Amino acid sequence: MHISEGVLPGWLLASGYAATACGVALGLKKLDHSRIPVAGLLSAVFFVASLVHVPVGVGSVHLILNGLAGIILGWIVFPVLLVGLFLQAVLFQFGGLTVLGVNTFNMAFPAVIAYYICKPLLKKQSKAYILIGSFLAAIIAIMGAGFLVAGELLATGESFKETAKLIVLLHIPVAAIEGVINFFILLFLKRVAPEILEEWK
């Protein structure tokens, strides 16, 4: 769901950077020494996830995993995704540097929303809650990013309804796969290292 260079107008690119800057600042405030390894790992996971593609209809889409990162990191997902997206732009020409602010916001903000909605579910012991939380996080994070992209593409003259419909349809398999991935990883973490799933103060 990376938007390429040269698609969006300048004012939108600047606003993206401004919004991302706020998110990153908040994220860095919440970051502390003990959480750096998890943050680094999730950044690597996100970085590599975009290479795992899912053929869908006319083209192909890729895994994002912002839901997983969000539900574990909260606001810290902003600097984590910024690093991942920056490297993807520089090394794979995936997305772009002028549009880095917009792309980061698109993927990080819904992830934070997923955090607030799904984190409480992780505190419960029952596996059913973790399952629900996993799928919910995947859906909120991915479709949320999709709606943001559709909204931004409005500025290029694309119809919001058409684009949003297309994005949602294309990413249903991705959301399903990520729901499953989230479930297994969160289950594993809850069993082996539950402190990672604690809420950040």
Add this chain to the structure above:
Amino acid sequence: MKKVLFNLFLFWASVFLSSLAFAHKISAFLDVEGNKVTVYSYFSDGTPVKKGQVEVYDSTGKLILKGQTDLNGKFVFTVPKPDNYKVVVNAELGHRAVAEVKKEDFTGEEEQIAEKSEEPGKKQEQLDVTASISENKLRQIVREELKRELKPIHQELLGIKKELSSVSFKDVFSGLGWILGIFGGAALVYARKNGK
């Protein structure tokens, strides 16, 4: 804690290594023959861009024509005159690729009309036994032969350009290295902060 991280890493390494297809920007490649330009557009995992919108601009920035790629990611157009042209391909969801073709890439294919005007004057010499080919005909033959010889080389170049634009393991590993470095650096900074 370390065990958890290591296991997560292993899981991820296996998932990603098992999917050797790399996603997700689009690229556009141009092939020129005479005054005909063929546009090939692909996602970086090789999937062709189907029904992508194509816009062609001349060197003054004017939009001279629009079109759509077919189901193989191909679009063909002819140019009115040799010039520096810019081709922009737009796929859905904000994917965009730009390719350029230079004036020099267009081989001039002059019509052999000049041949006819020579006929009357040269009638005498054409009765010679040694069949002489007019210069223009010779040029045409050479051009056609060259085109045939160069076509496979052309295709190979396109293939190389396509490979260059796709993602390689090298890039992935360097990216992971950078992430390690950045977060390692952050750990250092935070450790110093905590120390004080």
